[in-house]
Amino acid sequence: MRKPVFAANWKMNYGPQETRGFLLKFLASYPPRDDRTVIFFPPAVSLAVAGFALRDRPDVLLGVQNIHWEEKGAFTGETSAQMARDCGATVALVGHSERRQLFGETDEMTARKCAAAARAGLTPLLCVGERADERDRGTTQPVVMRQLKTGVGRLEKTQLASMLVAYEPVWAIGTGKTARPEDATIVHSAIRRYFREALSGSADSVAILYGGSVNADNTAELIAAPEVDGLLVGGASLDVDTWTRIVST
Ligand code: PGA
DSSP states (O other), X not given: OOOOEEEEEOOSOOXXXXXXXXXXXXXXXXXXXXXXXXXXXXOGGGHHHHHHHTTTOTTXXXXXXXXXXXXXXXXXXXXXXXXXXXXXOOEEEEOOHHHHHXXXXXXXXXXXXXXXXXXXXXXXXXXXXXXXXXXXTTOHHHHHHHHHHHHTTTOOHHHHHTOEEEEOOGGGTTSSOOOOHHHHHHHHHHHHHHHHHHTTSOOTTOEEEEESSOOTTTHHHHHTSTTOOEEEESGGGSSHHHHHHHHTO
């Protein structure tokens, strides 16, 4: 059995002071437990403060929401994987649908970012998912598989085996609509099959998360769905009591 993963994607919320306050409150009400993994993705400017707040809690991981694929240079406004590492991050979110839709991130860019993350020692968490029109056309699986194959295309087998994937249907993000657990299972199973083939064997070490309007009331049902190894949570991760309930499910 894989340990369930609960990941909080804060998006553009919580600067350093709010991040520190949230994490101290959360850690006080969530004692260490080894049967699950919790990951926080604060904004880049809050990473250092978060890394410091989490320094004595190796059970709670830190991740960066976005990285550039180059190691350094003239890329105004960008953050490198190594810089996130320096702040204590061990995971990098790549290809979130907001990056793809609002900032023009292509499948090829996600591939470069996954490779840059892995090179710097960060575990990539690649997000994939279809838009409403793609779902309505019945193209969910081809879209997800294209994003997945291209996104992981520059990774070595050992990096593939330890990565994280999040299936986040775009129509479910921030809308209050969630995929039915059985529909998530179908897509997660296809993702797992892809990894089995790519790794020529077991893909048990790859955690496949679901994301899209997860809240404290639907967490139990979604996390219990076959092939759902964890949850990537946006809005509902911003309230410390709600988030504590979710990770304690
Ligand atoms: P949501 O966002 O939980 O607010 O739908 C999820 C995500 O974008 O990762």
